[in-house]
Amino acid sequence: MTFRPFANRREAGRMLAQEILKLNLMNAVVLALPRGGVPLGYEVAKALGAPLDVLFVRKIGAPGHEEYGIGALVDGVSPQVFIDRDIARMVGxxxxxxxxxxxxxxxxxxxxxRLYRPGPPVELRGRTAVVVDDGIATGGTARAALQALAKSGVKAIVLAVAVAPASTLRELSPLCDRLVCLLSPEPFNAVGAHYTDFAQTGDDEVVRLLNAANSAPGSPES
Known part of the structure; x- marks a missing residue:
């Protein structure tokens, strides 16, 4: 089956929002994985009438190959580090x-x-957290985010991504209550291969979208 690439992250976000609306979520908060997940998260938050925040997760890359993840770090009151020890040993x-x-x-x-969130974070306890990203490859960063969220007091977790391989989705499915993915092509190439425009999302765009999402008329947090 041939898949048409997403024009850009905003289009993918609008398509993702339409699928998430079908879930009829209550008391939701959208948590985007910066930076690429923020344009999608903005569209989802706008459709849901929900606040948008960012979930600070950073990949821990292999020596000399930063894009090859050996684990991830999730920020919080007590930062959590998740390392795949087998992979870490393999890459030295x-x-x-x-x-x-x-x-x-x-x-x-x-x-x-400091740049993205000058104020306090959005309250998560008792809410449905919708974790949004532009795509997932190996799933290490998303796995760390979901494991950390499970300890945050949220009522439920929805993982929403534009594109991911089926094998990764199977691994992540037990860590969330619902999973929404628009494309899961096989064989799977890099996430960016499924976008016509996959230019890097800059800090300025992240700040602009966060401000726009949370200051819009009718926003639950405005």
Missing amino acids: ADEEYIAREVERQLAEIERRR
Whole structure:
């Protein structure tokens, strides 16, 4: 089966929003994975009339190959680190390397928090958290995000992504209550291969969309 690529992240977000609306979610909060998930999260939050926030998750990459994830770091009151020890050993990531990477990624999370969220985070306890991303490949970052959210007091977790391989979706499904994915092509190529425009989402766009989502008339948080 041939899939038409998404024109861009905003189009993917509008398509994702239509599927999420069918779930009839109550008391939802949309949590986008920055930066690429924010344009999609904006469209989903707008459709749901829900607040939009970001979930600060950073991939821990392999030595010399940052895009190859060996784990992830999720920010919070007590930052949580998830490391695939088998993969870490295979790529030569020892404890000293992992500790350095955790410190470096915590610094980047703090930079983004100051820039993206000058105020307090959206309250999560008792709400349905809709985690949104532009796509998932191996699932390491999403897995860390879902595991951390499970300890946050949310009522339910919905994982909503534009594109992901079926094998990764099967692994992530037990970590959420509902899973929405628009495309799951086989064989699966890189996430960006399923977008016509997959230009990097900049900090300025993230800030603009977060402000627009949470200051719009009728927004639950405005």
